[in-house]
Amino acid sequence: MADQASDDRHALLAAAARAVTGDAGVGDVRNYLQAYYRHVAVEDLVSAGPKRLAAVATEQARFAAHRPQGRALVRVRRGEAAACAPARDVIDIVTDDMPFLVDSVTMELARHEATTHLIVHPQLLVRRDVTGVLREVVGLVDDDWSAHDEIAESWTHIEIARLPDGASDALARDLERVLGDLRVAVEDWPRMQAKAVQLAERLAMVPPPAAVAGAGPVAGAAGAGPVTGAGPVAGAGTGAADESRAEVEALLRWLADGHFTFLGYREYDLQEGPAGLALRAVAGTGLGILRHDRQGSSSFAALPPEVRARAREPHLLILTKANSRSTVHRPSYLDYVSVKRLDDRGEVAGEYRFLGLYTHDAYTESITRIPVLRRKLTDVLAGMGLAADSHDGKDLAEFLESYPREELFQTSVAQLIPVAEGVLRLRERPRTRLFLRRDVYGRYMSCLVYLPRDRYTTPVRLRTQEILRAALHGGQVDYSAMVGESPVARLYIVVRAERGHLVPDVDAATLEAQVAAAVRSWDDDLAEEAVRQLGEERAAALLAMCSGEQIPQTYKTDVPAAAAVDDLEKILEEDPGAARVRREHLV
Numbered sequence: 001m002a003d004q005a006s007d008d009r010h011a012l013l014a015a016a017a018r019a020v021t022g023d024a025g026v027g028d029v030r031n032y033l034q035a036y037y038r039h040v041a042v043e044d045l046v047s048a049g050p051k052r053l054a055a056v057a058t059e060q061a062r063f064a065a066h067r068p069q070g071r072a073l074v075r076v077r078r079g080e081a082a083a084c085a086p087a088r089d090v091i092d093i094v095t096d097d098m099p100f101l102v103d104s105v106t107m108e109l110a111r112h113e114a115t116t117h118l119i120v121h122p123q124l125l126v127r128r129d130v131t132g133v134l135r136e137v138v139g140l141v142d143d144d145w146s147a148h149d150e151i152a153e154s155w156t157h158i159e160i161a162r163l164p165d166g167a168s169d170a171l172a173r174d175l176e177r178v179l180g181d182l183r184v185a186v187e188d189w190p191r192m193q194a195k196a197v198q199l200a201e202r203l204a205m206v207p208p209p210a211a212v213a214g215a216g217p218v219a220g221a222a223g224a225g226p227v228t229g230a231g232p233v234a235g236a237g238t239g240a241a242d243e244s245r246a247e248v249e250a251l252l253r254w255l256a257d258g259h260f261t262f263l264g265y266r267e268y269d270l271q272e273g274p275a276g277l278a279l280r281a282v283a284g285t286g287l288g289i290l291r292h293d294r295q296g297s298s299s300f301a302a303l304p305p306e307v308r309a310r311a312r313e314p315h316l317l318i319l320t321k322a323n324s325r326s327t328v329h330r331p332s333y334l335d336y337v338s339v340k341r342l343d344d345r346g347e348v349a350g351e352y353r354f355l356g357l358y359t360h361d362a363y364t365e366s367i368t369r370i371p372v373l374r375r376k377l378t379d380v381l382a383g384m385g386l387a388a389d390s391h392d393g394k395d396l397a398e399f400l401e402s403y404p405r406e407e408l409f410q411t412s413v414a415q416l417i418p419v420a421e422g423v424l425r426l427r428e429r430p431r432t433r434l435f436l437r438r439d440v441y442g443r444y445m446s447c448l449v450y451l452p453r454d455r456y457t458t459p460v461r462l463r464t465q466e467i468l469r470a471a472l473h474g475g476q477v478d479y480s481a482m483v484g485e486s487p488v489a490r491l492y493i494v495v496r497a498e499r500g501h502l503v504p505d506v507d508a509a510t511l512e513a514q515v516a517a518a519v520r521s522w523d524d525d526l527a528e529e530a531v532r533q534l535g536e537e538r539a540a541a542l543l544a545m546c547s548g549e550q551i552p553q554t555y556k557t558d559v560p561a562a563a564a565v566d567d568l569e570k571i572l573e574e575d576p577g578a579a580r581v582r583r584e585h586l587v
Contacts, residue, residue, distance in 0.1 A: 008042050010034075015050035016057070024061045027136035033057055035140045036122050036155070044118060048084035055082040056120070060157055061134070064094040067153075068132040072096075072179040076168040079159060084118055089163050091171075093156040095179055097123050097141060098186045100261075100329040101154050107331050108178045112171050115161040125150045181289050181327045185263045188287040192262035192354065195287070199339055199352055200252035203245055248317050248339070250371035255337065255354075259362040263328055264290035264355035267341075270311055270348055277311060279351070289328075290355065310440065312348050316340055317372075319409045322355055323443050323499070332357060335406065363405045368397075372409070376400070379413040380420060395427070396420055402482065404492045407446055411437055423450055423488070430487045432519045434512035442502035445472050449491040451519045456481065456489040463518040468495050471511055472503045525561035533565050542568050 017030040026032040036057045037045060045053060059082040067073055072095035079088040093105065102121055109116055125138040127149055141152045163171065267285040271278055286292060322334035337354040367373040377400055386393040399420055400408065408416075419435045426433065430452040437446040447468050451460070461481065469477050474495035483489040497503045526546075530539035546568060559567070 009037075009045060012042075012045050012050060012053065013037060016053040019050050019054035020058055022058075024058050025065050025134055026061050027138075031139060032061070032137045035124060035137065036060075037120065038122060038140060040118075040120055044084065052081070052084050056084060056157060058082075060092055060094070060155055061137070063092050064126075064153075064155060065134050066132050067094055067128070067134070070096070070183070071132075072176065072183070074172050074175045074179065076163070076172045076175075083159055085159065087162065088117060088159040089161070089168070091156070091158040091160065091175070093154070093158075093175070093179070095154055096183070097152040097154045098182055100182060100186075101179075102156070103330065104178050104182050104328050105156065105158070105175060107329075108174055108327070109158070109160065109171075111331070112167070112174070114163065114171070116158060117161065118157075118159040120155075120157040122155055124153050124155055126153050127151070178327045181263075184291050185288040185328055188265070188291065189262050192265045192287050192356075193256045195265055195352070196252045196256040196260075196262070196354065200249045200256075203249040203252070244375070245316065247371045247375050251317075252339070254371050259359050259365075260335070260337075260354070261329060261357045261359055262288060262354060263326065263334065263357065264288040264353075266290040266353055267350060268353060269350040279311070282350070288355070290353075311351075314340070314342055314346055314348055318351075318440065319372075320440055321406070321410075321444070323496075326357055329357060358406065358409075367401055367408070373400075376408070376413055376416065380416050383413060383417045384421065392424065395424055399423060404448075404480065407437070407448075407492070410439075410446075419448065426450055426488045432512070432516040434508065434515050436506070436508050436511070438503060442497075444494055444496040445503045447493040447495060449493065449515060450488045451491065453483060453487055453489045455519050455521060456483055456491070460519055461491060464491060464515050465493055467514050467518055468493055468511070471506050471514075473497060473501070474503070475499070475501075522556040522561055526564055529562045529565050530568075533562075534569065542572055545572060 013033045014030065017033050020029050020033075024032065033053070037053065048056075063073060063075060073093065075092045077090050077092070079086065079090040083090050091105075091109075095101070102119065106116065106119075123141040125141055125147075127135045127138060128151060129135060138147075138150055265285075265287040267282040268279040269282060271280050273280075316339060318336070318338040318340070320336045320338075322336045324334060325331050326334050334355045335358055337356075339352045340348050341350040341352065343349040362370070367377055377397060380400065381388055381393055381396060384392075384396065386396055388394075388397070400416075411419075415437055422433050422435065432449070432451045432455075435448040435450075437448075439445070445468075449464055461479065465477050465479060468474070472495040475498035476496040477493060478496075479491060479493045481489065481491050495503065527539070527543055530542050533539075534542065542565070551564075555564070
């Protein structure tokens, strides 16, 4: 089968090469077509046919004929003859080969709700003259590529469903913006990685001043103490705070060691301005998506004065989420890692800010090997009075290993302990619990909902999301769910305030009661009503009679549980020995 598919591919592309008219400007046309369509499924080639395959590849080559160095070419057009299928729109991109290219482009297409039918994405070695004129397509990029006069380029041809009139220009502009973000992030990635390592080295080298010796741990960053002293970044004191400084130093090295996709970096000075406290960008320090200098931090400026005042708190580390989604790699909200800079008096003078995304390894690696998180595990065990090798200690470690990883980075030990205590109690008595954590800047609320595993359904999730969104005046809601072998399922919901607003303070107990009511089933209500109306002994007999799936769903929909108790009681009175209620009794 594989040999036949290979033969079909070669035959089709040979026919396509014969169908090329004029000079395509790529050198050996047959070699070009073999490279261009190397990773396209044979069935897609067959359905297109030689003439369309020739037209698509030739049109892309003509589009790529002139590309100045460092510039991305983007075009959105009607497919017509130069598409593998009629009635499609076509996106052509020619740019330097870069990681995350297809991910970033398809992510932007999804944001525009464009339906993708075909992606042709060869990574080609080409030769161009100094003005960017294409001279030859050499072939596919391979591991042995080293010629000084060859350029590794990504040529992308995407066929999508027809766009509404007028939408093509907007899509092209947004794709150019995304490719621009990708380019500066890729170009500056080594420098951003080096910044993290240099910052870690400064933490290790500068001695702690006596002025802040013994400073306590950071809320939200398990034991991270302040950095102060001579130089741009310095030490933190002694004892526990000194150990915390070592953890933060180790975290920066860990991030730089393949656990963080660096997308932006900038340094800021903290100053008093006409509108109050402000973070001012230090000219020339921006890298990646923060490369272009701006007067200040717009996200910080949008915060209320009382929230901005927290910037004065001399904590070393802030781990949170930015208020914008990444345009590169995956559409998550950007992870925000900030190290504060303190002056000789121990007062906050500015910050070093990294934006990016934790990598896959950061999510799968054990927390016992992750700086800051390993310290949190130790501190939570101590705070709960548990030995690491005890039964409960092992359960706690398992709980934290499966905790939403981004949330674990952001949550303080003081916040983790009541969640851990509450969830571990659910082993004996599964029920619905809600735990809330407000972002340090008040922009979003993290909501952890634990509920009996058999109660988790899509309608339950949707009802829960709406309750939380309404209570928190949410503008954007994201969720993830975990349903495993544990008797409880976990629903992780993040509710973001409308831009420029803060999530309100809420009564957690009241909100938990509303969520619990949304999770409750008709059977739960029946059990409660039966005990209330009949007492425990009589209720047990009634509930035993209707256990399992004996009561039709249509009956549950039409009859409230309180009224159903009367119906079931009558059946039990008529037949005291009934083992099960018959469905016909309730029709």
